[in-house]
Amino acid sequence: MTTAIDRRAAERARRFRRRGSSDFSKPTLPGMILRYALLLAVFALVIGPFVWQLSTSFKGPGEDLYAFPPNLVPQDPTFANYSTVADVVPVYRYAWHSLLVALGSVVTNVALAVFGGYALACMQFRGKLIALGILLSTMLLPAEVTVTSNLLTINALGLGNTLWGVFLPGAIAAMNVLLIATACRMIPKDVLDAAIVDGATTWQRIRHLIWPNVRGMASVVAIFTFIGAWDDYLWPLMVLTEPGNYTLTVGMAYLNSNFSPDPRLIAAGTMVALVPIIIVFSIMQRYFFKGVQEGAIKG
Template sequence: MTAATERPEARRAKRARTTRRGRGAGDPTKPTMAGLILRYALLLLVFAIVIGPLLWQLSTSFKGPGEDLYSFPPSLIPQEPTFQNYGTVAEVVPVYRYAFHSLLVATGSVLTNVVLAVLGGYALACMRFRGKFIVLGVLLSTMLLPAEVTITSNLLTVNGLGLGNSLWGVFLPGAIAAMNVLLIATACRMIPKDVLDAAVVDGATTWQRIRHVVWPNVRGMASVVAIFTFIGAWDDYLWPLMVLTEPSKYTLTVGMAYLNSNFSPDPRLIAAGTMVALVPIIVVFSILQRYFFKGVQEGAVKG
């Protein structure tokens, strides 16, 4: 059958197949087999570097006393799985009480940082007042100093207020951070001024503008503030160590240091305590990860 006698449908199908083959061969976004193998090899390498230590700690926390922890290659599946290590940690050190103390401090820090950062960020980005640039300069200057420079003055202030050796003293210096205020202020600047002006014309008060206009547009950035504030307060070690003097009031990080110093020959107990300390961070990130990945790039006006 010649090309002149082919049916029109057959000719169109033949041209479509040829076009698809040509596009597939010249598509610059389609990786070659070697490139695909290299990508997956790099992904596996990154996975092993980042997730490998966590999996080893999790496996170690379930291993029995007779298992070799330092065999190579490491065995990630316990041969004699047991929960005894978690029970022993709770018996020797009140790890769950310490975790509750850390949870109180971290939760309070998240609430105050989110609320105060939204209020301060809105004031810096959307309001006009005298001394605005001076306030902005003071906030930026506090970020230039490392925390170790101001830790002595903070300790004297906390002790002067009578909050030494208390969880209030641990919480107070981290109640608000300049970086969080500036992050929320950046998100507030993305809100069109016409929307805020329209709310003012409609008779909305400042609180109503924050609730119905500002918050729907900055809650993504607020979730970023919440996650990093929680992790920072939960993992803080030096400041609670300086403020707290009674072991009954320790936070988890300080208590874990005590566990590490007293049970260094047995990494199983240390691994079990580490897993207990890791659970709240995983829970918080799992709850807020949707806003964490999408919120920073939010540019549309909501509400």
């Protein structure tokens, strides 16, 4: 009797799963139209400004930039806008400065966040809760509150008007430490205890146990750190005083002030600023999405 009831219940569950999966994988025609309409709307809102800016950067001086509907295919495409930007403003030198700051920030944030996250999540020491509270409290204050004290510190260290002065305050962020600490907490304590019993040093535990399990989250930290350092404007503007030391964002503001009547040149400079971000995200996107959902133990 019980076996027959179980079989009927299992058969109803299978029919329900088939019906649910069929409804999901094969939506009705109105549902399909609605999905694609929403997808096109999101695509237009997110990608539309980028496509328009890219098209503008290749348009010649005789083309109407504000025609409606907009003409996204240049009638007379030219690279003259890019060469003009490079001749008047050292945009590629500014891009190199931004790249140095961004890469340095990525290296230090990933390394220090792994060490700090491991300490907060896997080690027991006096004052641990106080350290965690200090990290959380720093996230409550906007960056503009501490910018004056940071500027005074950088000038006192003799790093004013240098790329080191731009890089140093962003060498580590509290949010990144907490993200890595969260990933470290997903590692079972028994695994770490077994490594200690086997005689593994702290460095060996970080290298062979912690890093294989947090490198997905570390890629998330790396991507957001790179984008944040590359796009930062206020801090480099305050630290750097000589045009030869500008980063790309500050140099682009100079470009905007000098070529405001010609949006083609501004669009060309904007494209130069976007290319590294697109390349970095294209290379690391699989690690990024893997890091968001990663939780399995490896190594």
